[in-house]
Amino acid sequence: MKLKKQWIEQGFINEAAPEGTDLKAEIRRMCEEKNAIILAHYYTYGDIQDCADFIGDSLALARKAAETDAKIIVMCGVHFMAETCKLLSPEKTVLCPDLNAGCSLADSCKAEDLRKFREEHPGYQVISYVNTTAAVKALTDVVVTSGNAKKIVDQLPKDAKLIFGPDYNLGNYINEVSGRQMLLWNGGCHVHERFSTSKIIELKKKYPDAVVMAHLECKGPVLALADVKGSTADMLRFAREHSATQYIVATEAGILHELQRTCPDKEFIPVPPEISESGLECSCNECQYMKMNTLLKVYNCLKYEWPQVEVDAEIAKEAVKPINRMLELS
Numbered sequence: 001m002k003l004k005k006q007w008i009e010q011g012f013i014n015e016a017a018p019e020g021t022d023l024k025a026e027i028r029r030m031c032e033e034k035n036a037i038i039l040a041h042y043y044t045y046g047d048i049q050d051c052a053d054f055i056g057d058s059l060a061l062a063r064k065a066a067e068t069d070a071k072i073i074v075m076c077g078v079h080f081m082a083e084t085c086k087l088l089s090p091e092k093t094v095l096c097p098d099l100n101a102g103c104s105l106a107d108s109c110k111a112e113d114l115r116k117f118r119e120e121h122p123g124y125q126v127i128s129y130v131n132t133t134a135a136v137k138a139l140t141d142v143v144v145t146s147g148n149a150k151k152i153v154d155q156l157p158k159d160a161k162l163i164f165g166p167d168y169n170l171g172n173y174i175n176e177v178s179g180r181q182m183l184l185w186n187g188g189c190h191v192h193e194r195f196s197t198s199k200i201i202e203l204k205k206k207y208p209d210a211v212v213m214a215h216l217e218c219k220g221p222v223l224a225l226a227d228v229k230g231s232t233a234d235m236l237r238f239a240r241e242h243s244a245t246q247y248i249v250a251t252e253a254g255i256l257h258e259l260q261r262t263c264p265d266k267e268f269i270p271v272p273p274e275i276s277e278s279g280l281e282c283s284c285n286e287c288q289y290m291k292m293n294t295l296l297k298v299y300n301c302l303k304y305e306w307p308q309v310e311v312d313a314e315i316a317k318e319a320v321k322p323i324n325r326m327l328e329l330s
Helices: 002-009 023-034 046-051 058-067 079-088 111-120 149-155 168-178 197-206 220-224 232-241 255-262 295-304 313-329
Strands: 036-041 054-056 072-076 093-095 125-129 142-144 162-165 211-215 228-230 246-250 267-270
Touching (some): 054 058, 058 072, 149 168, 149 313, 197 220, 246 255
Parallel strands (some): 125 162
């Protein structure tokens, strides 16, 4: 917290670039000069995605960065994603354009609370969604993504006692499709929690031939209305491979940029939240944390090579183990 306060007070985040600066061109120039790469999550602004070396989900981006010879990784996403990059590339400098870009899902499961919960349930293995802090991963037996969670769970012994967290909706879905009875942590993503069945039903009446796609972090009733249930990567894959021309999309609106880029002849309709955070109706559902990443912040981040994201060595040593186990099982 002290570092975050200092970062804001010193003003590096929003320090103005010289008048007339082409931010995208300067970012690419500095990447070449400093041997840096830009990673952009699907939920960031389109101009950041356009400027990035790689676009994708958090773990896929961290793995891709680890395969490169880049010395500097700029993770345009949220803080836990930068931590994951550091776990998989400990020898590289990992930068986060805004340290205040947190995650409601990761914040819903504190390491001290998970430690206590584990102690209260001896003999249980912990399965943690990748959307968690490094400290929580260090208390985890195996990490999963929304794309491989069922595959990982299916490989564990049928009589295994399992705790799944922190996303309740994802865990509940995996319980249903796998026949498991995992203990579920009561956490959630503030973006996906805001989707409702009523908005989807309204859109279905307006676009009767549209395919409904919903992220697995959505609530059960929302998933029940979806034709396609999966990760953002699953949605992209489906839209590219299938002939439908209209899609109703229930996930963070940033994904629409990549959907439209790769499928320019198709129409993607975002599902709005039931009520926005301002209390007013709006046409899409956005994560304010992802939107804290801007081109100016990326520019300043590269210029000063700061703020850097570090992970305590002991935590890192334990946190990488459940990620490696996931890779072995998947």
